[in-house]
Amino acid sequence: MGIYTVKPNQNLFDVALHLYGSIEGLFDLLISNPELNMTSDLVYGQELIYHEDFVLNESIVSEFKKQNITPSSGARKVYFKRPGEDLIFLVGVNANMVFTSFKVAGEGTVIIDWGDNTELEHVQLSVVVQSIEHYFDNETEKRRIRIYGDTQTLKFTQLDTTGLGGALILCKPVVVDEYACTNRGYLLVGLSMFEGTYKIDLRSTTIDSLLPIGDMSLQELDLTGVRFLHDNTVDDYLEYIVTHHADRRPCTIWLTTEPSERGYAAINTILNEPEWNISDTWKFYINNQLYQPDNGTNTK
Numbered sequence: 001m002g003i004y005t006v007k008p009n010q011n012l013f014d015v016a017l018h019l020y021g022s023i024e025g026l027f028d029l030l031i032s033n034p035e036l037n038m039t040s041d042l043v044y045g046q047e048l049i050y051h052e053d054f055v056l057n058e059s060i061v062s063e064f065k066k067q068n069i070t071p072s073s074g075a076r077k078v079y080f081k082r083p084g085e086d087l088i089f090l091v092g093v094n095a096n097m098v099f100t101s102f103k104v105a106g107e108g109t110v111i112i113d114w115g116d117n118t119e120l121e122h123v124q125l126s127v128v129v130q131s132i133e134h135y136f137d138n139e140t141e142k143r144r145i146r147i148y149g150d151t152q153t154l155k156f157t158q159l160d161t162t163g164l165g166g167a168l169i170l171c172k173p174v175v176v177d178e179y180a181c182t183n184r185g186y187l188l189v190g191l192s193m194f195e196g197t198y199k200i201d202l203r204s205t206t207i208d209s210l211l212p213i214g215d216m217s218l219q220e221l222d223l224t225g226v227r228f229l230h231d232n233t234v235d236d237y238l239e240y241i242v243t244h245h246a247d248r249r250p251c252t253i254w255l256t257t258e259p260s261e262r263g264y265a266a267i268n269t270i271l272n273e274p275e276w277n278i279s280d281t282w283k284f285y286i287n288n289q290l291y292q293p294d295n296g297t298n299t300k
Contacts, residue, residue, distance in 0.1 A: 001032070002052040006042045007070050014071035015042070018064060019050050021057030022171065023087055028054050063169050063189055067092060072142060085111055086172045088154070089147040089190075093166035095140055101133040101163035106177075108154035113146040129158055149174075170194070181205065188212040198249070202226055210237035217248035224254045234259050238266035245273075250280040256287055267291060 004019060016025040030036055032049040042048075055061055064070070069092050093100060093115070104110070106125040113120055116138045123132055136143070145164065151172050160180040161168055168181075168190035176194045180201035191197075192212045200218060204225040210233055213221075228234060234257055241248075259267065270282050271293045284291040 002050050004048045004050055006044055006046040006048065007072055008044045009072040010042055010044075010070075012036065012038070012040060012042065015048060017060070017071045017087070017090075017171070019061070020055055021060030021064075025050075025054065025056055057171070059189055059192055060169060060171060063167070063187070067167055067187075069144075069167075069169075070142075071144065085148040086151050087146060088149050088151065088170065088172050088174050089145075090169040090171055091145040091147070091161075091164050091166045092169075093143050093145060093164065095143045097136065097143070097165055099133070099135050100145070100165055101131055103129050103131050103158070103160040103163070104156060105129040105158040106154070106156040108149055110154065111148040113148070115140070115143040115145050125154075125156070127157070133163075191216075207233065209233060211240060214240040215244065218251045219249050220252050222254045224256050226255075226257065228257055232260075232262075235263035235266070238263045238270075242266045242269050245270075245276060250277060250282045252283040252285070254285045258286065 004015060006015065010018075012026055012029060013023045016023050016029055019025055020028065026038075028051055029048060030038075032051065036048075071090070088110075100114075104123070104125060105127060108125055110123050110125065111120050112123065112132070112134075114134050114136065116136045118134075118137055121132075121134070123130065145166070151174050154174060156174065156176040156179075158178045158180075159176050162180065162182050162184070165184070167187055170190045170193045173193040173195050175196045177196060178199040178201075179191065179194065179197060182201060182203045182205060185206040186202065187208060188202075188210065189212045191200075194216070197216050198218055199220040200213065200216070201220075201222045203222050206227045206229065208229045214237060223234075234255065238259060239262065267284055270276060271284075271291060276282065277293045281293050
């Protein structure tokens with residue numbers, strides 16, 4: 001058993017998300033602390049007992065630690081406003097930001113808590129891309145945007161979080177056909193639970209690792225102008241494709257970072273494996289030079 005000390009402005013749902021990576025961990029908190037119930041208010045410094053081995057989403061817990069994020073929605077208890085909806089995205093944004101936005105199209109409804117004093121915003125998705133914009137109405141030391149929805153009916157055909165300006169943490173698997181985030185530093189771990197994704201645009205971002213998207217069966221991946229923090233990032237990703245190819249779709253990949261000999265060896269394997277180039281073929285545009293199975297290397 002572990003002991004958790006409540007941080008300022010936390011409620012039970014914040015603690016559950018912090019400890020277990022999911023608000024479903026609330027039930028372990030209630031069992032381990034019988035004096036609590038669903039409406040209990042927490043006090044800064046209060047100690048709670050929890051099961052250390054009962055982690056529901058390890059990637060979320062790890063990302064909280066890595067980003068030094070402590071969920072704290074305080075007395076607003078926004079979770080109670082729509083208890084039937086799932087918390088899908090958690091976004092930590094710079095507290096000094098006065099404006100944020102994202103673009104979206106799809107099916108279903110999203111409910112947004114902007115992390116300020118405004119009411120929850122309901123957005124009905126459609127086939128037309130909408131730009132969702134918000135000006136924050138208060139000042140705070142930490143700001144967290146929470147996006148809710150019914151994952152059984154919600155589908156993003158397009159999602160562009162470039163304007164959000166914060167680390168995206170996915171709390172529930174959700175369908176995202178096309179995703180974009182460009183022109184800023186970005187950790188891809190938040191994308192690991194995307195489902196059905198076939199197109200990702202990460203142009204001009206700064207990236208630590210591509211492995212969080214390694215298992216995605218993509219058709220297009222644009223890494224033009226990306227700054228990789230490690231020299232082996234591209235090579236590791238290409239080798240991962242070779243060793244974990246399975247039944248993924250052929251993909252077109254744009255790169256302006258030259259792979260090493262190891263990376264080119266992986267590309268050679270991908271292009272020369274007949275079973276991987278049947279319905280369509282893999283294509284690699286590296287500094288405007290095309291690598292594909294049929295014609296060898298051509299200038300784009």
